[in-house]
Amino acid sequence: MLWCAVTLAQNDTINRLGKVTIVADSYVRNNVVGQKVTLITGENIVKNPTNLTETLRFNSVVAIRDYGNGGTSSARFRGTSAANTAVLWNGINVNAIGNGQTGLNSLSLNTADEIVIKSGGGSVKYGSGAIGGSIHANDNLYFHKHQNFQLFSSYGSFNTTSNFFKTNLGTETWAIKLGANFNKSDNDYDLIDDRYKDTDGNYLKNSNGDYENYGLNLSVGYQFSEGNSLSFYTTGFKGDRLFSGELPNPSGANEKYIDLNQRNLVVWDVQKNQFSHVFKSAFLTQEYRYFSDKNNIDYDYGKSKRWLFNYDFTYHLTKNTAINAFLDLQNIKGKTNQISEKTREQYAFALGFNSILTKQWRYNLELKKEFNSAFTVPAVFSLGNNYALNDTNEILLNISTNYRVPTLNDLYWPGQGNTTLIPEHSKQVDVGYQYKNDWFTIKSTLFYMNVDNKIIWTPNNNSGVWKPMNLNESLHTGAEFFGGFCYSFSKNHSVDVATNYIYTVAKDAETNKELIFVPRHLFNATVNYQNNIFTAYAQNLSQSKVYTTEDNIDTPGAVLNAFTVFNAGAGVSLLKKGTKSLHVILAVKNIFNQLYLYSVSRPMPGRNYNLNINYKF
Amino acid sequence: MKTTKQILKLLVIALIIVSCNNDDSIELVNRDYSNGILISGEGSGAGTGSVTYLSSDQTSKYQFIYLSANGTQLGTYLQSMAFNENSAFIIVDNANTVTMVDKKTFIKTGEIKTDLNTPRFMTVVGDKGYITNWGDPYNTEDDYIAVANLNTNTVEKTISVANGPEQIVAKGNKLYVSHKGAYGTNNVVSVIDTATDDVVEITVKDNPDELLLNNNGDLLVLSEGSIVYDPWPTIKSETKAAIHIINTTTNTITKTIEFEEGEHPSLMTYDNGQIYYYLSGGVYKVNSGEETLPTKALISQSLYGMAVKNGNLYGVEANFTAQSNLYVFDLSTKEKVFTTKVALGASKIYFTE
Numbered sequence: 001m002l003w004c005a006v007t008l009a010q011n012d013t014i015n016r017l018g019k020v021t022i023v024a025d026s027y028v029r030n031n032v033v034g035q036k037v038t039l040i041t042g043e044n045i046v047k048n049p050t051n052l053t054e055t056l057r058f059n060s061v062v063a064i065r066d067y068g069n070g071g072t073s074s075a076r077f078r079g080t081s082a083a084n085t086a087v088l089w090n091g092i093n094v095n096a097i098g099n100g101q102t103g104l105n106s107l108s109l110n111t112a113d114e115i116v117i118k119s120g121g122g123s124v125k126y127g128s129g130a131i132g133g134s135i136h137a138n139d140n141l142y143f144h145k146h147q148n149f150q151l152f153s154s155y156g157s158f159n160t161t162s163n164f165f166k167t168n169l170g171t172e173t174w175a176i177k178l179g180a181n182f183n184k185s186d187n188d189y190d191l192i193d194d195r196y197k198d199t200d201g202n203y204l205k206n207s208n209g210d211y212e213n214y215g216l217n218l219s220v221g222y223q224f225s226e227g228n229s230l231s232f233y234t235t236g237f238k239g240d241r242l243f244s245g246e247l248p249n250p251s252g253a254n255e256k257y258i259d260l261n262q263r264n265l266v267v268w269d270v271q272k273n274q275f276s277h278v279f280k281s282a283f284l285t286q287e288y289r290y291f292s293d294k295n296n297i298d299y300d301y302g303k304s305k306r307w308l309f310n311y312d313f314t315y316h317l318t319k320n321t322a323i324n325a326f327l328d329l330q331n332i333k334g335k336t337n338q339i340s341e342k343t344r345e346q347y348a349f350a351l352g353f354n355s356i357l358t359k360q361w362r363y364n365l366e367l368k369k370e371f372n373s374a375f376t377v378p379a380v381f382s383l384g385n386n387y388a389l390n391d392t393n394e395i396l397l398n399i400s401t402n403y404r405v406p407t408l409n410d411l412y413w414p415g416q417g418n419t420t421l422i423p424e425h426s427k428q429v430d431v432g433y434q435y436k437n438d439w440f441t442i443k444s445t446l447f448y449m450n451v452d453n454k455i456i457w458t459p460n461n462n463s464g465v466w467k468p469m470n471l472n473e474s475l476h477t478g479a480e481f482f483g484g485f486c487y488s489f490s491k492n493h494s495v496d497v498a499t500n501y502i503y504t505v506a507k508d509a510e511t512n513k514e515l516i517f518v519p520r521h522l523f524n525a526t527v528n529y530q531n532n533i534f535t536a537y538a539q540n541l542s543q544s545k546v547y548t549t550e551d552n553i554d555t556p557g558a559v560l561n562a563f564t565v566f567n568a569g570a571g572v573s574l575l576k577k578g579t580k581s582l583h584v585i586l587a588v589k590n591i592f593n594q595l596y597l598y599s600v601s602r603p604m605p606g607r608n609y610n611l612n613i614n615y616k617f
Numbered sequence: 618m619k620t621t622k623q624i625l626k627l628l629v630i631a632l633i634i635v636s637c638n639n640d641d642s643i644e645l646v647n648r649d650y651s652n653g654i655l656i657s658g659e660g661s662g663a664g665t666g667s668v669t670y671l672s673s674d675q676t677s678k679y680q681f682i683y684l685s686a687n688g689t690q691l692g693t694y695l696q697s698m699a700f701n702e703n704s705a706f707i708i709v710d711n712a713n714t715v716t717m718v719d720k721k722t723f724i725k726t727g728e729i730k731t732d733l734n735t736p737r738f739m740t741v742v743g744d745k746g747y748i749t750n751w752g753d754p755y756n757t758e759d760d761y762i763a764v765a766n767l768n769t770n771t772v773e774k775t776i777s778v779a780n781g782p783e784q785i786v787a788k789g790n791k792l793y794v795s796h797k798g799a800y801g802t803n804n805v806v807s808v809i810d811t812a813t814d815d816v817v818e819i820t821v822k823d824n825p826d827e828l829l830l831n832n833n834g835d836l837l838v839l840s841e842g843s844i845v846y847d848p849w850p851t852i853k854s855e856t857k858a859a860i861h862i863i864n865t866t867t868n869t870i871t872k873t874i875e876f877e878e879g880e881h882p883s884l885m886t887y888d889n890g891q892i893y894y895y896l897s898g899g900v901y902k903v904n905s906g907e908e909t910l911p912t913k914a915l916i917s918q919s920l921y922g923m924a925v926k927n928g929n930l931y932g933v934e935a936n937f938t939a940q941s942n943l944y945v946f947d948l949s950t951k952e953k954v955f956t957t958k959v960a961l962g963a964s965k966i967y968f969t970e
Contacts, residue, residue, distance in 0.1 A: 067662075195689045245712075246665075248692050249730050252713035293753040414846050459919075459935070516663060516938065548663040549961060550939035556643045557681040557690065558664050558961075601665055601690055 022141040022175070022221050022231050024267050024280075025091030027125055028116050029138065031354075033364045034384030034398030035122075036432055036445045038482050038500070040115040046152055046614055047526065047537060047569065047587070049162040051183065052104040058524050058539050058567070060117045061480050061502040062135070064104065065517050068244040068602045070187050070211045072257075073104040077119060077132030078447060078476045079506025079518035081454075083404055084131035084424070086122070090139055090233050090265055092282050093127045097304040097334040100129060100407040106239055106259040106288075108215040110152075110164045111179025112137040119480055120430050120447060121402030124350055124368040124382045127328075128405040131426045131451060132476075141175035141221035141231055142168060148579065149617045156587075156610025160185035175221040175231075184212040187244065192595050192606040196247050206605075208253040208294070209244030213237065227271035237261045242294060246601035256294035260287040276314040283307055302336040304408075324352035326368070334408040342412055346372035360388040374411065378403055378425050396432030396445065401425065410455055410468040418468050426451040441484040449476040450509075473509035478502060492532045492576075499525035513552045517560075517599075519543045535583060536570040548600055563596035565589075565604075583614045646685045651721045654931065655682075655967045656922075657707070658960025659694040661937040666695025666709055668723070669959040671943070673970060678957060680940075683707070683716075686723040691716060697965055699739035699746070704767075706746060708736050715739060715748060717770070720969065729765055732772035735799075736763070740785045740792065742811065744768055747792055749782035750775075754799040757781075762794065762809065776814050778807050784828040786836070787811075788865050793836055795825040802843040806836075806861075808868050819868060822859040822875075827885035831905055835871070836863040837892060839885040842876065858882055860892065862905065874903070874910055888925040895920050900930060900946075916946050918953075924966040929954070933963040 023029050028037065040059045048054040053073040056062045065082070066073035074082030083100035086093050087107075095102050109115055115137050122130035150166045164181035187209035196204050217235035224230070238260055245253030265282040283306070290300040310328040317323060328348040335341040348370035356362045363385045370377040382400035389395065406421040432445035453470040479502070486496035501523045506515040521544040528537040542564040549558045571585030586609065590596075593607040653672040660666035667690075670679045683691055692712030699706040700720060707716045713734060717727040735751035744767045752759030757780035763772045781799035785792055790811045796803040805818040806825055822840035829837050842858035858876040863869065876882060876896075884895035892903050899914025900923065921935035930946040941963035945955035 246692060248689055249709075249712040249714045251730070252692075252711065252733075292755055296753060296756065298755060415844070459921075550663075550936075551958075553680075553940060555681060557667055557684050600662065601692065 020143040020223065020226070020229075022143070022229055022267075022269065023138050024231065024233060024265065025088060025116075025136050025138055027091070028088075028118055028122075028134075028136045031364075032118060032384070033354075033362060033386050034396045034432070035430055036119045036396070036434075036443050036480055036482070038117045038119075038443060040117065042113065042150075044498075044526070045110055045112075045115070046612070047539065047567075049110055049152065049154060049164075049612070050160065050185075052107065052109050055109070055115070056104065056117075056135070058526065058541055059498075059500070060524075061119065061482075061500045061522060062117065062133070063502075063504075063517075063519060063522055063543070065598055066105070067599050068206065068209060068246070069189070069604055070105055070185065070209055070241060071243050071602075074101050075104055075135060076518070078449060078478060078480075078502070079474075079504045079515050080132030080426075080449075080451060080476065083129055083407070083455075084426075084451065086126050086128070086130035086134040088126060088134060088136045089235070089263055091126075091136070091280070092263070092265060092284065092308070093129065094261075094263065094284065094286075095129045096286055096288075096302075097306070097332055097408050098288075098302045098336065099409055100404060102135075103259070105211070105241070107237055107261065108164075108181045108183060108213060109137045110162065110181045110183075111139075111166045111215070111217060113140040113168075113177075114138050119445065120398060121382070121400045121426055121428050121449075123380045123402035124352075124366040124400070127348075127370075128403060128423070131402045131404055131424070132449075139177050139179070139217065139219045139233060140168075141177060141219055142170050143172055143175050143221065143223050143229070144170060145172065146170050151615045151617075152612065154587075154610045154612030157608035158186050158189050158605070160187070160608075160610065162612075170221075173223050175219075175223075177217075177219040179215075179217045181215045182213075186210055189605040189608065191247060191250060191603045192593060193247060193603050204247065204250055207245050207250040208242040208255070211239070211241035213239035213241070213259075227269075229269050231267045231269070233263075233265040233267075235261075235263050244602070247603070248601075254293050254295070256291035258289040258291075258299075260289075261285070274316040276312075276316075278312040279310075280312075281307075281309045300337050302334070302408075304332065304334040306333075307331045320356040322354045324350075324354065324366075326350035326352070328370075336408070338414045339408065339412045339417075342408060344372055344374050346370055346377075362386045372405075374419075375406065375422055377405065377423055392435055392437050394434045394436075396430065396434065398430040398432075399428070401427050406455055406468070413468075416457075416465055416467050421455060421468060422453055422470055424451060424453050424455055424470075439485060439487055441482070443480075443482040445480050447476065447478055447480065450474070451476070474506060474515060475509050476504065476506045478504040478506075493530070495527070495529045497525065497527045499523070508550070511550070513550055514547055516548055516550055517546050519546050519562075532576065533573055534570070535573065535585065537568065539567040541565050543596075560597050560600070563594055565594050565596055566591045579616065581614075581616045584611070585614070586611050643684065643688055645688055647722055647724070648679065648682070648685075649721055650679075650682060650723055650969065652970045653968075655698065655705075655969055656933060656941075656943055656959045656963050657695050657698050657965045657967070658941060659696065659935075659937075659962035659964050660691070660960075661693065661962050663938050664961045665690040665693050666707075666962075667691065667960045668695075668698075668707070669943075669963070671957065671959070675945070675955055675957075678959075680958075680960065682723045683718065683725075686718070687725045689725075694962070695964075696736070697738045698967055699741055700967070700969075701741040701767075706739050706741065708739055708748065710735050710737060710751075715746070715765070717767075727770040729763075729770050729772060732775070733763055734759070734761075737782065738784045740787045741767070742787045742792075745811075747785055747787070747809075747811075748772075749778075749785050749794060751781060751799045754781075755801075757799075757801060760799070762792070774814075776809060776816065778809075778816055779803060779805050779818060782807065783826050786828055786830060788830060788834065788836075791865065793828060793863075793865075795828040795838060797824050797826045797841070802845070804840070806838055806863065817868065819863060819870065821861050821870065822873070823856045824858075825861075826883070829885070829887050830865075831862075831887055832890060834865055836865050837861070837885065837887055837905070838863060839882060839894065841881050841883060844881070855879070860885070860894070860903075860910075872908075874908065876910065884920065884923050886923055886925050891925075893923065893925055893930065895923060900932070915948075916951055918944060918946075922964045922966055924968070926968050931966045933959060933966060935963050937962045 087102035190203035221231035350368035428449035569587035575582035
């Protein structure tokens with residue numbers, strides 16, 4: 001069953017290895033109680049390696065709105081806003097200070113050992129923005145004798161190439177992980193909308209859409225003794241892209257955007273007797289440069305620096321109960337060319353209680369209060385329950401409150417910022433059911449969430465000047481589903497299926513209208529077949545119609561139509577020996593050349609091809 | 618495998634639910650939009666720029682009239698429109714286009730897609746179109762007037778002007794251009810001789826925007842005044858707004874009516890000797906012969922665009938995430954007599970009859 005477990009990505013590969021592994025964000029990996037958690041593994045990433053937007057679209061319940069392929073892109077869970085999604089790098093929240101979001105094309109996670117998708121709020125552990133859900137990228141360190149290398153390279157239509165190199169090395173005391181990636185594309189695909197053609201009858205091209213980005217990351221761990229380790233993570237990213245134009249005149253575009261991100265983290269993890277201590281310190285910098293015209297020397301910029309220190313203490317009262325205390329200190333500095341440097345200092349305390357009551361029933365209760373120098377943050381709590389009916393069936397319950405703080409732009413934008421803003425606040429209930437046997441996994445959850453004091457930019461009645469205000473309240477109800485199936489005919493001959501589905505009704509509490517750009521139905525599935533020589537897969541992604549205006553007018557100028565797109569790939573295994581393997585795969589994306597859009601007037605690419613090599617040695 | 622069947626069943630159901638509707642084409646309609654009111658909306662991320670038609674008697678209204686006539690969209694942001702006898706010209710600044718349509722049917726007859734850079738406003742003289750262009754809004758040196766040949770739909774030449782050219786009107790062989798200053802600030806009205814392309818500047822109060830000719834053939838200019846922050850919310854400097862009257866024979870300012878410190882009007886229109894302007898949630902009226910401004914608003918209403926005709930004031934309250942509101946006020950009773958939903962980000966009102 002080994003092969004199945006890996007591709008299904010739902011069993012705990014780390015525990016199964018039976019070796020000591022350091023995961024900086026071990027909480028989301030192993031200790032989430034009462035919420036739905038799914039994994040995107042390296043096997044999934046190489047099917048959708050172009051950018052994180054694509055990886056998440058085809059492998060999770062996250063709805064993504066982007067401004068053209070490769071452009072500004074943001075993730076939304078359950079119909080919440082982009083600022084209500086937290087993105088974490090080895091457990092550290094990396095949402096931008098300026099706008100509270102993480103641009104999914106402003107980082108590359110191709111070399112992550114896994115991407116964990118946690119549905120629902122998690123502000124107690126993960127802070128601001130963890131309202132709709134969170135996306136966790138983890139680099140793992142393995143303390144046993146090993147050396148694994150992976151080289152992945154793909155090239156295809158529109159001169160698009162995605163490449164990464166990744167290595168995990170280690171002994172009983174040392175562990176090293178090094179990753180490097182490079183992505184580039186001319187991104188000048190045909191905009192396959194028959195209504196818009198040039199005078200010669202040809203499709204217009206996606207113009208000014210080129211992008212190029214590089215990332216490098218290094219993680220090093222040292223184990224002093226069993227249960228006592230020090231690890232260091234560092235990563236740098238530079239993204240250089242143009243912002244493409246929209247129909248009817250895509251050639252009118254000439255904007256450019258540069259991202260420069262650097263992150264460092266040290267973790268000291270000591271576990272002795274009933275005590276566990278985890279010290280973390282991180283230093284993060286982010287910068288963007290926006291050129292209104294790519295030929296200009298002048299640009300708008302925003303920069304931030306963040307120091308954080310946290311200490312996580314756990315005391316095991318008995319074998320089955322533990323109390324946990326958590327202290328977090330942060331110093332955040334941000335500025336833009338229009339906002340002079342602002343500093344925010346914040347500290348937070350959290351208390352947790354974990355207990356395994358009976359063989360079936362596990363629960364935890366967590367409380368957190370944050371204080372900072374700029375505004376009042378509400379105390380939040382989370383109560384999680386896992387109740388196992390038997391070996392295969394489990395019921396989950398989570399009740400929590402969560403928040404997202406006003407951003408630097410919300411507070412201080414020249415002439416418009418509002419320093420009296422308070423954080424958005426959510427209350428949610430998740431009731432889940434999970435089923436697992438050797439071939440088959442179901443993870444499902446019903447959710448209800450209320451997000452209040454939403455920060456909305458709105459024109460001031462008197463002056464007409466746009467200002468952010470704590471205005472709206474929204475209600476989010478729905479259901480999420482993950483289904484995984486895997487069957488091995490023999491040791492090297494298997495088929496597996498993974499599907500995600502989310503039904504979302506997200507409405508404004510006052511007007512009862514649906515929130516814009518929220519599909520009611522979002523579905524994706526991947527079917528994978530593999531034997532000794534051949535491998536083949538098919539993927540699909542379906543999204544129902546979305547309204548683009550808040551009054552939900554249902555006419556062609558104000559909706560994006562429902563669509564279904566299919567991708568497929570097939571290839572051969574040229575080498576398979578021990579841990580060594582070499583696969584060559586030809587992939588066809590959007591096989592049926594479907595016209596589909598995630599934002600107004602910006603069609604996505606039609607049928608396109610890429611060839612990739614995945615070499616592990 | 619019972620479970621396998623169940624999963625497959627689920628897959629099929631989900632596929633049916635999100636059944637794919639690939640048909641983006643829409644049914645084209647041919648209507649007569651010549652007698653009525655056109656409201657242009659700038660558009661936003663929620664939808665591209667669009668035009669709403671309302672008949673003069675307010676009994677019929679059609680939204681997205683360009684989309685219904687042509688099946689295609691205009692792009693964002695629909696800044697303004699210009700007209701001649703048979704055509705309407707739709708200026709979309711981010712898309713760098715001017716789209717020509719038949720004034721009656723709104724069916725597309727041509728477009729200018731090159732040599733425009735953040736176009737703002739246009740005026741038509743004979744077979745020439747004069748289009749103000751900001752260039753890069755941050756660059757104060759690359760602003761120009763594009764001179765388009767309307768027979769070939771190409772830009773024949775450009776005339777360099779001061780930063781941030783905004784509205785443009787023609788009188789005889791002269792063009793008058795207000796320079797609001799794009800993303801910065803400016804304080805001139807350019808006068809361009811269409812025969813020689815010579816440019817003369819008249820200095821006015823800061824940020825001139827609205828520009829129109831009154832019944833005497835004088836030019837009315839609304840300078841909004843400027844506020845400079847350093848950094849926000851500290852005001853580094855603030856200047857006064859004013860209404861100027863410019864004699865178009867001598868090209869000199871004959872009258873300046875200043876606003877109070879801190880007042881920054883944003884809209885102005887003119888009808889039958891009366892100037893109407895919008896300031897902080899209210900519409901005010903002043904006779905163009907007056908020397909002082911009223912202290913009391915005629916109508917209290919938040920507006921983003923306005924126009925006056927036949928004793929009615931038409932105003933739009935823009936919404937960029939939903940349909941905007943159009944209000945009609947009877948100027949004699951000051952009462953709101955009509956309200957309807959119009960284009961996303963509605964900003965300009967034009968009368969086509």
